[in-house]
Structures are given as structure tokens and as C-alpha cells.
Amino acid sequence: MSVRNALLGLMAQQPRHAYELYAAFGALVGGEEVWEVKPAQIYTTLARLEEGGLVTSSTTSGDPGPERRIYALTPSGQSELTRWLTEPVIPLHERDEVFLKLMVCLAVRDVNPRRVLYAQRSALYQELHDLTGRRAEADPHTELARILLLDQAIMHTEADLRWLDMVEARLDDIARQPVPQPVTRSRGRPRKPEINR
Amino acid sequence: MSVRNALLGLMAQQPRHAYELYAAFGALVGGEEVWEVKPAQIYTTLARLEEGGLVTSSTTSGDPGPERRIYALTPSGQSELTRWLTEPVIPLHERDEVFLKLMVCLAVRDVNPRRVLYAQRSALYQELHDLTGRRAEADPHTELARILLLDQAIMHTEADLRWLDMVEARLDDIARQPVPQPVTRSRGRPRKPEINR
């Protein structure tokens, strides 16, 4: 979804061909390493956009160079772009993989939840170290995009680490509670099972 | 990816049929409203898991009730589950839609970046208010999953709000800088364009 709309923005600047969009996207986000997009995605996305009437393409007999398709926004593509820019993103937190892992651990009692916790924590510390290093190297004058993204990533990672601490504290709490029983599947007409009740 | 693996966990508890997995997933994450999964996803995911040899299904002539397929883990499904639980999640921050919107705004100069900023900020405040309200209502003794997830969401939202403040400060800074020129497409053999250099 994001890439699609960013492409609309780059075409709004001026019509471009596919590979140019690929390169421009990399430049927009501050380097291909930061937000990697595969060329294949550009081509398939452009095909869908054209199919949806948001862009049109005109073939140019390359001279010099190979034949290219130049993609340009249609009016509906333009309005789609401003719509995207205007409306806020409803954050889809609440869908976290680490959270799921912990819940599965508590339900399955096959792997110790602390193991998940510790593995995650050390991975996040590693990540934080890496991020702050890259942040320190970035030039505030020429690499605005990279700076903003790294700052955001650092803040999120710190928040994740604090959350892990909180989770561990809660695990300590429930360690002194009775052990939850695994769910038994009912026969015939099963009721909706409730886990860790 | 997450749902797939959580299903493996639920089947590790005991073999289950599709709708039971659907219900168990809802219970696992603390309510369907929290992490909504459509039944269709369960069925298609189970088909892929069986195709991949991670689960097997046995048909039971329902008596009473309709005919069902009971899904159970295979050894390779079991090892896949422990693999997932053991390895940490490398966080894919660095792919944020709001960041992309801001970059597109700066490049396109069609919508004011502050508009994006303010829309996002008020949406996040709204979200934060909503989350803290739900958090206050949750019962720490019976709704562990909901509590953990809400705490996480709250921390992330706060981090996002702080980040928006930082971004605004940086926009103030560059407002006193020379305006970046839009990229012109080169002819013949275009070089990789660099935006907002």
C-alpha cells in the first residue's frame, strides 16, 4: 500500500519510466538499504495502477537506449495521491509477533516464555546499538530522510525494550499464581474454548 | 506469517478442527476485536500448511454435528513451531507509512507536510485516549493478553507522538534553509536521480 502511493507521488513530480521510479524511491527514503524495494514490485505495481486507471503509460521508442514506457498520473491518480496524503494512518499496533509468541508459549508450555523474552531482548539491544551507530554517522544536512527514519526506529526499539521489561515483571507476578490448564477439546458440539482463563 | 505459526501452537496443544482454531486464536489474543482473523484465512492457511507437510488432517464423520477435518501437527510442524518460538523477531521498523507520506510531501510540494503531521498527531491522540480507556477497563487477573497488548500499543503510540514532535522541530529547521529543487528527468540514458539532495 505504501509503495504504491509513494510511486504516485513520484509520478506527480513528473512522468517517469519504471526503473527511474525504482531509483527515485530509493533516493526518497534515503538509500536502498533503508527501505528495499525489488524492481519486480515496481513493475507489478505499475501494471495494477494502470489497470486501475490511476496512471497511463506511453511507449517511447528509445533513441538512444532501450524502449521504455513513461508513466504519468491520471486525474484520478492525482486525487488518490492527495487523499492518501491527507488522511491519517490508523496505527495497526495490536498486531505484534512477539506478543503472539508469548501467548503461544504460555498456552503450549513447550518453550519457556523467558527464552522468547531474552532472545528478543538481546536482538533488540543489538538493533538499538546498530541504529544509534548509524544515526551518529548520518549527516543532518544532507540525509534528512535517513535521520528521521533512524530516530523513529530508535524510539520504537526503546519502547519495545521497555515493554519487554514490563512483560517480564508480569510473568514474575503470574509465576506466583495457579497454573492455567490447557484447553480440552469438547466432543460433538464444541464451544468456543477460552484459553488461560 | 504470525497467524500461521500461532495456529501451529494451538494444534500443538491438541488436534483441532478449523473453526475451533478460529475461536482459539481469538481467545489466545484476548478477544476477536483485538486481533481480528477472518475464518477464510484459517481455511486457506490450513490448506497451505497441509500442502507443506506441517500438519495432517483426518476426516471425522460428524456424529452429531457436521463432518469435520481434525488437523494435527506433523514432526516437521512441531520443529517449525519451536524454531519460530526460539528465534527473535528482527523488527521491521524503518518501514513506516507516515514517514513515507512526509517524504512524498517534501518531494511533491503539493500538500503541506504540516497538514500530514497535524492529521497524524490528532489521530494518534485519539488512539491514545481510546487505548488508555480500554486499558483502564481491562482486568489484570483474567485478561493478561489484552493488558499486554494494550500496554504495548500505548507505548508505541507515545513513541510515535514524540517522534512527530521531533519531525516538526526538524521541519522548522529546514524552513530556514534553501528550497530543494525538483528532480529533472535526464534524456537518453538517465542516471539514478537523487531527490532533495
Added chain:
DNA sequence: GGTGCCATGTAACGCGTTACATGATTAT
């Protein structure tokens, strides 16, 4: 002559979504 970037795609798959269809059982 080879390496590497420019440039264009296709095919197939994974995850998730919406929409649709069908029918059994249970509670009111």
C-alpha cells in the same frame, strides 16, 4: 572480454482481504 549497472519484464508463491455460498444446531 568481463564486471557491473541500466532496464524490462514473467511466473509462482505466501499472506491477508472481501465477498459469496451453504447448511446444521441452539437459544429465544
Added chain:
DNA sequence: ATAATCATGTAACGCGTTACATGGCACC
């Protein structure tokens, strides 16, 4: 009766991925 929930799926699409294939041009 009828509404809700249980229960099972199919079809088609969107976004993203990996892998593969092809060829031009530039530089060393």
C-alpha cells in the same frame, strides 16, 4: 419461527516476495 452462532469452504484480488530471463551500455 427466527435469529445467532457454529461450521465449512471457494473465488478473486492486493501487496509483497523470490527466482528467473533477457539484453544494452559503460568502464577497466
